[in-house]
Amino acid sequence: MTDQHRLLNTSTTRINRRTLLKGAGAAGVASAANFPLVNVARAASNTLKIGWVGCLSGVRAPFAEPDSWVHERIKAYLKDGLKIGGKNYAVEFVIKDNQSDPNRSSVVASELVLREKCDLILIEDGDAAIPVGELADARGIPTLSTMVPWQGWMFPRKSTPDKGFPYSFHFFWGADDVVKNFVGMWQSVETNKKVGTLYIDNPPGTAFSDAKLGLPGGIKQAGFQELSAGLFQIATDDFSNQVSAFKNGGVDIVSGFTYGNHWVTLWNQAAQAGFKTQICTVAAAFLFPSALNALGDRGDGMSTEVWWTPAYPFKSSLTGQTAAELAAEWEKTTGKQWTQPIGYAHALWEAGIAALRNSDPKDKNSLRDAIAGLDIETIVGPVKFKGSPIKNVAVTSLSGGQWRKAKSGKSKYELLIVHNGTAPFIPKQAELALLSKLA
Template identity: 60%
Template sequence: MTDLTTPKPSSTAPRRQFLKNSLALTAASSVPGFAFAQPKTLRIGYITALSGPRAPFGVADQWHLAKLRERLKNGLDIGGQKIPVEILLRDNQSDPNRSTQVASELVLREKVDLMLVQDGDASTPAGQLCDVHGIPMVSTMSPWQAFLFARNGKVSKGFPFSFHFFWGADDVVKTFVSLWDSVKTNRAVGTLYIDNPPGAAFADPLMGMPPVLSKAGYRESNGGFFKVATDDFSNQITGFKKADAHIVSGFMYESHFATFWKQAQQQGFKPEICTVAGAFLFPSALKALGAAGNGMSTEVWWSPSFPYKSSLSGQSAAEFAAEWEKDTGNQWTQPLGYAHALWEVGLHALKTASNPFDRKAVRDAIQNTTLETLVGRVDFKGSPIKSVAKTALAGGQWRRTAAGAKSPYELTVVNNALAPGLPLGGRLELLSQLS
């Protein structure tokens, strides 16, 4: 009769070998380049605004994602192995509540490995969720102050899993002041701000527009905050006329400025300079203004004239913009560069992490990123602001093009005070000189 309680001597060696092989397999699977028998799929959540007031910021997303999906159709090359990638696109409809909803869906139900947030207004709800649940996140297209301070973050500490790259509201104001210093005005500035996180960042009394204007010797006539649905700016215009404001500035979207400018003309308010953050980023804003759009000035995040290349495709800024215009028949827009750079940073983190499926490893890879992108250097590793990488910014003015040109207006870089490496195309001119 066989004794079932006593193991056969020959059984121990195979068991030891099995355990040894299992440990080796586990260790090897964490090393980049190890060939998984059946690779898991990396899931990347992508939040943008395809509809609502911020839709112009996401107008190129479908085009861009089609290019990315084609590039990634055979997987992302990590350590010599092609890892499948799934992109989960969500439209936040330019609504804070919707942003919370789609972020929750991606984090809790879809359990994404990486979150990319193109719409800056969604960085707060998405960042809060990602930090709580330990999911690495990168966002862009909102002043870094809105990303950091809307959640009571600290410059010296940052956040556990959420990161952001963009310029700051203070950089915009410094650029604006440098623009205005190049011409003669009475240094009176009328300002108004949307009541949202970016608007709050621009209006911040300590780090936004007011202290920079005061320090530079400009007098601010503050028209205050207005709601996104506002369509009457008569009170602000009356205040600006009373202050004899030669300059109009602040933060608003193109639809708001179109309404404001029409009412300003009706009330006989004719400033010499209109330099408004957010309002003149897109060619559509100038088309809506018609002839009145000539000479509007703005911050320039990115343009085909910038001397940068994509780390993904090797394309120059000019080549990338030309591809968009050829494929769509539409003029280039500034968010084109940042939407692309967001993927450059995200995919770089997955490729350089010790394990792309280990969320802490991906977080660490983002934290240690210094990457040359289509918008310039994105440097989290060397940044004095934790969780934030500041990017280049210039000042520009929209100029009417010659008859027969493919676009009625072209954005010209006219100030590079904060980014001397960016080429200039002209100098700022007063509206009265262009009319």
Template identity: 40%
Template sequence: MTLNGKKLNISRRGFLGGATAALAAPAILTRTRAYAADPVIKIGHISPRTGPLAGFAEADDYVLEGIKAALSGGIENNGKTYQVEILSKDSQSNPNRAAEVASELILGDEVDIIVAASTPDTTNPVSDQAELNEVPCITTDCPWQPYFFGRNGDPAVGFDYTYHFFWGLEDVINAFLDLWGQSGAAKTVGGLFPNDADGNAWGDEIHGFPPALAGQGFQLVDPGRYQPLTDDFTSQISAFKEAGCEIVTGNMIPPDFGTFWSQAAQQGFHPKVVTIGKALLFPSVIESLGDRGDGLTSEIWWSPDHPFSSSLTGVSAKDLANGYTAASNRPWTQPIGFKHALFEVTSDVIRRSADLEDPAAILDAIRKTKLSTVVGPVDWSSGPVRNVTKTPLVAGQWQKGADGFDLVITANRSAPFIPTTGELKLLS
């Protein structure tokens, strides 16, 4: 907004407050949520339904249908029942679009809380819009460092309106090291890090993989950042072959890994272990690789074998995953648990908030969350930095059986309460 040629920064709350004052209707016609016969609380939801990150949102319809059914009777708060309206929008796997639809939900739909998931391309722009417009925000499904430092977060200060739960780079590094230690492969690792928020965080010289691997006696061969959706990984493959890399790791979107893995075969590069974040999370990606998907490894944030249940519905991780398979005729996928937990936490916050008309009261309820969810405990009182709480992480391998591919847990040193379900095999 401009005034006399000067740009004004006005928050959602400030803008709406000013507009209300200027356009106030007679009191007899005014009907606020607090006095409506059927009060409603609005939750805005954003995820990448389309684009290269669409695998993260594959189960969105299933999760949202289950959440809406669970909340169909409303949520009790201070003796009053609030109906819950969930408004879901597609970020199209694009940070600019994520910011745009977040702004629409905040300024147009006037949501009370906004939630988002699936990589910093979605969580960060949504959180930035929420912070700017002073709307409580909860996000997940993005390592905490790209979320926090990718938004220029200061550990001594943190953020006021935005909160996040997921694991961190230290957790995925430990899980990968646990997995690689079982392999017997040489400690020379090829790194594939894209020039995006995730890739820059994973490859960061201070907070990322390089110092952690060096500290454990691994040599990281990092040819530098590549541009997402590149069509040529020849320079990376050549560097890995020359260095004798027997392990390859990194963080890639599915199309990029497909290109790399195809060109690796064509150029005669055959590592013993390939452990890639993001791209190898989804059964649809592994199935598309055919036999070349057998033996690939990845982090595992959630599975049917995780020993947790939903605080909202009581359903176990196994039953939640099996429910998706029954409804979709598709294999379970890791984001199911975190998408469900996002609404577990939000529902709990709504239930405990001292005043749903006051964003500060909602934020206070977020900060005081101590909830056992289908992905594990969520508790912002003990995070690595303000605004962040961590969830457990293990690692495992895609193994092909008679009924197709199965993701088995082979490394659980950092979270022994999550059982292993198989043993690591080297790539053939």
């Protein structure tokens, strides 16, 4: 390969992953993908090839905003190679953009597994994790993914917590952890306990809407009443029906799973319709400062799950940087406010490199076993596959937060931890405030 750190050029090729995997046979895969048969059990070499795929462009690009920045730091960290068992390996990076497109993810899967024959594949996008994981499992390539609730990673692939997968591993929190934090925040204030919900029709959205493990079950169990507007397509730009349903239902709380652009549209339409509520706690929508800034003064008080903040009391296993130091470096070098995915973008490489170091990295089974045995502390906290009750999954920490107008002029809003019931080691910074109290 002429460029070890190349980025993927735009491609118009489309491959259906069902066709790609039909029969899971070598001939079927080669025929569907138009690739020659390859021998994945390659001869040992002095170079480790690490594939990475994420949504560098497209509708989910805000989730990947820090990725290129993190990649440059990881490349610098590994510039002299990776020493494992007395041997020094050069490290080759194969960075792929799935363009936030499920079809593109299938193309990327074939490129990383069949053409590039990566030793390890790191996945930072839920839609990519499914087709890449399926093909990698069929061909025996260890994969490690993050940034989608583990239910949204496992259940669409028809597996269960006791079964797992041959070579696919995932670390993140679960939709049930979000429910506990959301309900914990709501229980700290007085409302009519009516919750209006809506969800994107995609893997994480369906995980959140799951009747048992998602929001509906948690809402009911906690004594709240759900008024569900159901699933909506990711391209939706009109939420007038949902707003009308919530207004007519007299809900005090709006929740569910949307992206920031969806919420900006919905909240503007809510203002036009005269709909006011006491709490807005929506997964994904309020992860990024940009979404709050787009709301202007009406962003004050939005509440969310918190994956990671500079307040988290953890350090990088690679650099020794604290969460606060990593966030400060981002702000200094980019001029932008820190964003939650920074932590997981960095931790994915921490876990991947730790697994490589604990294995014979050119032996796929040794590397698989090393991932399964991981028990390390990263910039986002513990990543523990060893002994996990959910096979192939390491469940990470989560808390609840609320965006409030910043006291300093550095940023318009700051994210404060208002609930730490599922992770008491994360310091609480404020109490949840009703929107009517902030008006």
